[in-house]
Structures are given as structure tokens and as C-alpha cells.
Amino acid sequence: MASVFVPVAYVIIVFGGLFIFSYFYRKHTSTRIYEPYFPSHPERNAYVTLLQMTDPPASNALLKSALVRRAMADVQRVLRIREDKPALQNLLQKGSVGDDLWNSLLAAEKELEAEIMEVVAEANSFVEGWGQVIFPTANEMLANEKMRAVFERTNEVKVEIEDKFDLRPKNSASQALSSAATAKPGDALSPPQHGTESIVSSDAEGSSKPGKKIKKRK
Numbered sequence: 001m002a003s004v005f006v007p008v009a010y011v012i013i014v015f016g017g018l019f020i021f022s023y024f025y026r027k028h029t030s031t032r033i034y035e036p037y038f039p040s041h042p043e044r045n046a047y048v049t050l051l052q053m054t055d056p057p058a059s060n061a062l063l064k065s066a067l068v069r070r071a072m073a074d075v076q077r078v079l080r081i082r083e084d085k086p087a088l089q090n091l092l093q094k095g096s097v098g099d100d101l102w103n104s105l106l107a108a109e110k111e112l113e114a115e116i117m118e119v120v121a122e123a124n125s126f127v128e129g130w131g132q133v134i135f136p137t138a139n140e141m142l143a144n145e146k147m148r149a150v151f152e153r154t155n156e157v158k159v160e161i162e163d164k165f166d167l168r169p170k171n172s173a174s175q176a177l178s179s180a181a182t183a184k185p186g187d188a189l190s191p192p193q194h195g196t197e198s199i200v201s202s203d204a205e206g207s208s209k210p211g212k213k214i215k216k217r218k
Contacts, residue, residue, distance in 0.1 A: 035100070037081075037108035043073040044115070047122075064126060071119050071138035077112055081105065 047066040050058040088105060091097045120131035161167065 035104055037104045038077060041073065041115075043070040046070075060126065067119065067122055067126075068134065068138060068141070071123075071134050072142055074112065074115055074119060075135060075138050075142060077108075078116075081109055081112065085109075 043066070047063070047070045050063055050066050085105060088097065088102060092099070092102050116135070119134065123131040123134040
């Protein structure tokens with residue numbers, strides 16, 4: 001009887017200890033405050049500040065512009081989380097990073113979901129149905145800003161590449177002056193000689209040879 005009681009007690013003690021440990025661990029991690037994945041949200045703070053202005057109140061055009069900027073910042077954060085989450089998950093499985101960073105990203109993801117719902121509600125409060133198109137509009141504006149930034153840096157990048165690989169074109173005006181200075185005065189005006197000599201020689205030869213009489217046809 002004692003031989004059966006000992007294994008059962010051992011199993012109860014082991015599983016009971018694991019259960020108690022997991023309970024207190026989950027309770028500790030649920031109340032733990034993680035470092036925020038995104039340190040601040042200045043666009044949201046700016047919109048809330050404008051919304052709370054009463055003397056004088058902010059205009060609707062200014063509030064709409066601030067709300068679009070807030071949506072653009074949210075789109076950037078969504079793209080950032082989509083890029084970081086798979087890589088961070090792989091690093092977590094390999095043990096390269098701790099659980100704190102992963103939990104911080106999950107908390108930021110939940111906070112971002114609530115932020116998106118709040119932006120949609122704010123957009124619908126201005127114009128009914130605007131909440132469905134504000135984020136696609138913000139995405140297009142971000143793409144346009146990136147294209148404009150690339151276009152504005154075109155000349156700068158061109159100069160950097162030319163300086164790096166020594167590809168600056170030589171001055172064409174200086175080349176023209178140097179070629180004009182080295183050229184002979186009569187080169188540009190003198191006609192070609194070979195053609196005239198051949199013509200003169202052929203004429204002379206033709207005149208020196210006796211001409212054949214041409215018989216008239218009856």
C-alpha cells in the first residue's frame with residue numbers, strides 16, 4: 001500500500017508545484033509594466049491639444065489636418081510592427097532576445113489597434129464615412145512624401161556618386177578653346193587637296209593625249 005502512495009504523492013507534489021509557480025508567474029507578468037515599444041506619439045498629442053483648445057477653438061480644417069497626420073504616424077507604426085514582429089519572433093525562439101522585448105511589442109500592437117479605432121471614430125465625427133478612407137489616404141500621402149524626398153535628393157546623390165567615382169564631365173568650353181588654339185590658321189578654310197589634284201591631273205592627262213576622231217555616222 002505504501003508503495004502505491006509514494007508515486008501518487010510525488011506526482012501530486014510535482015504538478016501542484018508547477019501549477020502554483022505558473023499561477024504566480026502569470027500574475028506577476030500581468031501586472032508588470034514593460035518599457036513601451038514606441039516611446040511617444042507626438043501626432044496624437046498634438047491632435048488632442050488642438051481638440052481641447054477653447055479660446056479660440058481650433059478650426060475644423062486644422063483639426064482634420066492634424067488627424068490625417070496622426071493617421072500617417074499610425075500607418076508608419078503598423079508597417080514597423082509588421083516588419084519587426086517576424087524577425088523578433090525568430091530571435092526569441094533562438095534565445096537571442098528576452099521576453100521583455102517581445103511582450104513590449106505585443107503591448108504596442110494592442111495599443112495600436114485601440115489607436116486605429118479611435119482615429120476612425122474621430123474621422124467619422126467630422127464626416128460620415130471618412131473613417132473608412134482616412135488610412136488609405138494617409139498611406140498614399142506617405143508614399144508621395146517618400147517619392148518627393150527621393151526626387152529632392154537626386155542632385156545630391158548624383159554629386160556624391162560623381163565625387164566618389166570621379167565621373168565629373170570635363171568642361172566642353174575649355175576643350176573647344178584648346179582645340180581652336182592648337183589648330184592651324186588655314187586648316188579650317190583650305191579646301192581638300194586630294195580631290196583637286198586628281199581633277200587637275202586627270203584634266204592634264206586628258207589634254208596631253210591625242211584625241212580620237214569621232215566618225216560621223218551615216
